[in-house]
Amino acid sequence: MLGEHWLLEAVDLLVRVVEAAGIFIIFIGAMVAFVRFVFVGLRHRESRVFVPIxxxxxxxxxxxxxxxLASDILRTAVAPTLLDIAELAxxxxxxxxxxxxxxREIKQERREIAELGQPRRTDPDRVAQEPAP
Structure with a gap:
């Protein structure tokens, strides 16, 4: 039968893998946003181009x-103490x-993008371009 030591080692390895995945995802996202900022944001000085970034x-x-968060949950999966549970909470x-x-901010940003893509009824130039009903 497998001992508790082996289980602790396996969970520790899994925690490190999941933590590394989270770090990698955040790093890749930061790099993607930075590259998009350099190519788009520096060419167009309008604040609306930053919304998709x-x-x-x-x-x-x-x-x-x-x-x-998943790595934190894994860390406390094997024989947690009350202190471990409190820290996890x-x-x-x-x-x-x-x-x-x-x-919430992503939802708001999506709403702003949708509004930017649709003509506003209060914009007289756009209303004049729309075909008459």
Missing amino acids: RLTLGRFLTLGLEFQ GVAAIRTALNFFLA
Whole structure:
């Protein structure tokens, strides 16, 4: 039968792999956003061009934080103490709050992108270009 030592080693390895995946996802997202900023943001000095860049970065951050939370859960999966559980609860609360606010910002950014793509009825130039009913 497998001993507890082997199980602890296996879980420790899994925790490191999941943490590394979260770090990698956040890093890739930051690099993608930076490259897009350099190519798009520096050419166009309008604030609206940054909305899709922030949206992309927010998605990567949200996913990376989910992986980090998963690693914390794995870490406490084998024989947790009350202190381990309390720390997990605190970390989970903070990361959940971060994810909540990131998701809310992503939703707002999507709404702004949708509004930018549709003509506004209050814009007289666009209304004049629309065909009459």
